[in-house]
Amino acid sequence: MAVLSLAFYRRPTLEVARDLLGRTLCRRLPEGEVRRGKIVEVEAYDGPEDRASHAHRGRTPRNTPMFAAGGIAYVYQIYGVHFCFNVVTGDDDYPAAVLVRATEAPVDGASAAGPGKLCHAFDIDRSLDGCGLRGRKLWLEEGTVVPDRRARRTPRIGVHYAGAWAAKRFRFLIRDHPEVSGPRRLR
DNA sequence: GGTGCGATTGCA
């Protein structure tokens, strides 16, 4: 199965987010085991104006990967407990990324429905922050394109503070998929 | 150097 090209990521963030549905997230563990899971839910964080984005207050040590050209990972820790995995998108100096919120389980019994659970299931932590998405540890494969009638858009989760940006439908998921996290039907 | 809080989760 073909690995997604850098050109795939270096497009407008909402396009990339939509196109990530159905793709396969792949992770090789240090001991060699490869875990794979079909992406079923993502959220776009697009540009410096997006009040829900980490990049809204400009470049900081944490969010620097978001400013790079598309095709690398942005991994951060939240609540001191969980990690969240993002795919950096767009051109150099334009801060944008897509949070991967859920995949089908990469390992039997290990749910990857929810950004924290996903990172746990794939053994993703901050050591992968800034890591290329065409490398030995981490890559995405073509998978199966999801047709429009199977895709759905809703507002993003947990960004109530973001004013008008909270209402934008930047979350994409596969309709009726059992492994999506949180509400499925908002608008 | 001090303070407040979050792109979450699991348990009461």
Added chain:
DNA sequence: GCAATCGCACCA
């Protein structure tokens, strides 16, 4: 409904 748990952004 809320605690866990800490990196980081922000202010001084």
